[in-house]
Amino acid sequence: MDKPATIKDVAELARVHAATASRALNPQTRDKVSPRTAARIVEAARALGYSPNSAARSLRTRTSSVVGVVIPDLRNPVFPPIVRGVEDALREAGYLALLGNTDGDAERERDLLATMRGQQLAGFILATSKRDGVPLGPDVSVVLVNRRTDAGDVASVVADSGAGVRALVNLLVERGHSRIGHLAGPQDTSTGVERYRAFLDGLSAHGLTPSGVEFCDAFSEQAGYDATRRLLAGGVSVTAIVAGNDMIALGCYGALAELGLRCPEDVSVTGFNDMPFVDKQRPALTTVRIPHYDIGYEAARLLLERIADPSSPPKRLVLPVELIERNSVARVALSDPPNARTGQN
Amino acid sequence: MDKPATIKDVAELARVHAATASRALNPQTRDKVSPRTAARIVEAARALGYSPNSAARSLRTRTSSVVGVVIPDLRNPVFPPIVRGVEDALREAGYLALLGNTDGDAERERDLLATMRGQQLAGFILATSKRDGVPLGPDVSVVLVNRRTDAGDVASVVADSGAGVRALVNLLVERGHSRIGHLAGPQDTSTGVERYRAFLDGLSAHGLTPSGVEFCDAFSEQAGYDATRRLLAGGVSVTAIVAGNDMIALGCYGALAELGLRCPEDVSVTGFNDMPFVDKQRPALTTVRIPHYDIGYEAARLLLERIADPSSPPKRLVLPVELIERNSVARVALSDPPNARTGQN
Numbered sequence: 001m002d003k004p005a006t007i008k009d010v011a012e013l014a015r016v017h018a019a020t021a022s023r024a025l026n027p028q029t030r031d032k033v034s035p036r037t038a039a040r041i042v043e044a045a046r047a048l049g050y051s052p053n054s055a056a057r058s059l060r061t062r063t064s065s066v067v068g069v070v071i072p073d074l075r076n077p078v079f080p081p082i083v084r085g086v087e088d089a090l091r092e093a094g095y096l097a098l099l100g101n102t103d104g105d106a107e108r109e110r111d112l113l114a115t116m117r118g119q120q121l122a123g124f125i126l127a128t129s130k131r132d133g134v135p136l137g138p139d140v141s142v143v144l145v146n147r148r149t150d151a152g153d154v155a156s157v158v159a160d161s162g163a164g165v166r167a168l169v170n171l172l173v174e175r176g177h178s179r180i181g182h183l184a185g186p187q188d189t190s191t192g193v194e195r196y197r198a199f200l201d202g203l204s205a206h207g208l209t210p211s212g213v214e215f216c217d218a219f220s221e222q223a224g225y226d227a228t229r230r231l232l233a234g235g236v237s238v239t240a241i242v243a244g245n246d247m248i249a250l251g252c253y254g255a256l257a258e259l260g261l262r263c264p265e266d267v268s269v270t271g272f273n274d275m276p277f278v279d280k281q282r283p284a285l286t287t288v289r290i291p292h293y294d295i296g297y298e299a300a301r302l303l304l305e306r307i308a309d310p311s312s313p314p315k316r317l318v319l320p321v322e323l324i325e326r327n328s329v330a331r332v333a334l335s336d337p338p339n340a341r342t343g344q345n
Numbered sequence: 346m347d348k349p350a351t352i353k354d355v356a357e358l359a360r361v362h363a364a365t366a367s368r369a370l371n372p373q374t375r376d377k378v379s380p381r382t383a384a385r386i387v388e389a390a391r392a393l394g395y396s397p398n399s400a401a402r403s404l405r406t407r408t409s410s411v412v413g414v415v416i417p418d419l420r421n422p423v424f425p426p427i428v429r430g431v432e433d434a435l436r437e438a439g440y441l442a443l444l445g446n447t448d449g450d451a452e453r454e455r456d457l458l459a460t461m462r463g464q465q466l467a468g469f470i471l472a473t474s475k476r477d478g479v480p481l482g483p484d485v486s487v488v489l490v491n492r493r494t495d496a497g498d499v500a501s502v503v504a505d506s507g508a509g510v511r512a513l514v515n516l517l518v519e520r521g522h523s524r525i526g527h528l529a530g531p532q533d534t535s536t537g538v539e540r541y542r543a544f545l546d547g548l549s550a551h552g553l554t555p556s557g558v559e560f561c562d563a564f565s566e567q568a569g570y571d572a573t574r575r576l577l578a579g580g581v582s583v584t585a586i587v588a589g590n591d592m593i594a595l596g597c598y599g600a601l602a603e604l605g606l607r608c609p610e611d612v613s614v615t616g617f618n619d620m621p622f623v624d625k626q627r628p629a630l631t632t633v634r635i636p637h638y639d640i641g642y643e644a645a646r647l648l649l650e651r652i653a654d655p656s657s658p659p660k661r662l663v664l665p666v667e668l669i670e671r672n673s674v675a676r677v678a679l680s681d682p683p684n685a686r687t688g689q690n
Contacts, residue, residue, distance in 0.1 A: 017369065046459070056457050064464070074419075077422070080419040080424075081419075081420050084419045084445070087419075096464065097445075098411065098442065099428070100441065101432055115441060280625055282625065
């Protein structure tokens with residue numbers, strides 16, 4: 001095989017000093033070189049197949065160009081577009097993403113973080129954290145994605161849960177619903193507690209109180225199924241259920257079908273996230289769209305900022321959401337005579 | 346903060362020599378230590394929060410405990426369970442997964458592989474490769490996932506495309522179909538060409554020939570939509586369409602709906618992969634289930650074998666598939682009088 005290209009070869013081809021080439025090829029110093037020159041150097045490096053020995057650089061600088069991305073489970077459809085956004089933003093800056101799943105298990109998360117820390121990573125993006133803090137020291141650059149801490153001491157990117165849930169409640173009330181229940185997400189997560197509070201606030205703004213709340217121990221279909229069974233087993237009468245997220249809503253669909261209740265004719269259901277394929281469910285799910293890809297992309301951008309300047313204050317970014325009306329919410333028209341059209345044709 | 350724990354601290358707590366502790370904590374030498382002793386050492390390391398300095402080890406051994414996982418796009422629902430299987434198998438061996446998306450773009454793939462190679466990775470799992478080979482030298486440990494090369498010179502884990510497509514064709518013929526078209530996947534991929542050949546073989550076994558074949562330039566919904574429009578624009582009359590995979594089948598659903606053709610009443614459609622949520626489509630898709638998670642898991646196991654013994658011959662693993670009958674295939678009963686039951690009740 002050919003001798004591998006060196007930084008000097010790259011500098012020569014790009015007609016710059018070796019030090020300039022080195023700066024341009026290191027994501028952490030690239031902004032010290034003019035964009036046009038940096039582009040020429042990157043092009044030259046590519047043409048020569050130049051590959052910086054990152055292991056050597058890592059040992060010298062004590063960090064690598066690799067970021068740990070820790071999520072509960074990639075098979076939850078919310079995460080692939082978030083992770084894709086993270087990876088795209090990292091790649092643009094010459095960084096790579098080391099991916100790990102925790103299944104929401106604290107021990108698995110501890111192990112994973114310890115193994116990742118052994119790699120001298122540049123920082124972490126965590127989608128797993130609880131409200132009470134992150135299991136990493138203050139010496140580590142961290143951005144939370146789709147989560148935040150109560151103390152607000154960690155940088156984060158989230159969607160506007162409050163605005164989303166209030167929009168869902170307003171829609172239900174407009175459609176005539178007043179007996180509305182909630183399947184709340186886990187209350188040790190920021191999204192679980194923020195959506196629950198927004199549900200109470202939203203009802204309160206219309207002078208209503210909840211017709212039943214059940215708490216799910218996970219943002220999962222199974223937890224949504226179980227919570228729906230508990231909600232309705234108590235003899236609670238609701239015409240609508242606001243689920244903590246889409247997965248919980250799908251579990252609710254399953255439980256309603258088993259109980260012989262039709263959605264939306266008997267019970268309207270709403271979700272949260274607009275994850276892929278909920279538009280293809282029966283009925284298509286009315287939900288709140290969060291900008292999954294942008295959340296991941298912005299989280300990676302924030303992390304790169306923090307890596308460049310670890311002393312900067314932790315920003316908290318809230319991205320807007322959008323109400324997506326489909327077919328899982330019916331109008332309640334109490335004054336209609338029952339079966340008004342029966343017998344006419 | 347406390348001084349970080351050293352390998353000596355770990356050895357002392359586990360009552361072994363430092364060399365034994367070191368072997369037990371290195372995935373590549375762990376099997377030289379008895380499982381019980383290794384477990385005790387790992388437990389001691391965890392208790393002390395010991396984190397091996399992998400960057401230093403990497404420079405010494407010229408490889409890390411990190412594997413590159415390269416896929417087209419994580420947002421294609423086939424990949425999350427595969428990647429999750431990869432990550433689980435790697436984690437069990439103390440390895441981590443560096444994830445990258447290529448969008449099927451050759452230049453993006455070259456860049457990504459060059460950047461990853463700069464990290465002295467232990468090996469690669471590629472879901473992106475074409476039939477003509479892999480863009481990595483023979484000095485690199487590689488396993489292909491859901492893909493293989495014509496030459497068979499690279500280790501791979503795939504599902505049995507041939508058996509799956511033949512089962513679909515048999516089902517259609519049993520249901521009375523004889524005018525069957527195919528929306529073939531890209532012919533520079535092994536799955537595209539293997540399924541196309543199996544389609545021809547399957548028809549031939551029943552003395553049939555294809556009623557039209559269109560080739561998709563990607564395994565995507567858009568490509569499936571376009572190919573369906575081309576197939577039917579030519580005035581081809583089919584009662585069933587075998588799509589190259591589920592994404593292509595979803596594009597076919599969209600095109601049929603636009604053309605005012607009902608599925609399955611006018612045209613039956615089949616997919617391939619049984620990706621998440623095709624059971625919730627309208628109609629629920631008849632398809633072939635591949636063991637996504639197992640494919641990923643086995644690919645990582647194969648790669649770890651090759652890392653341990655790079656001179657071993659490249660294994661090719663084919664995993665069995667399962668026909669999943671849902672509602673997208675109708676019976677064609679040419680001899681039934683039309684609307685036979687009309688007027689009887």
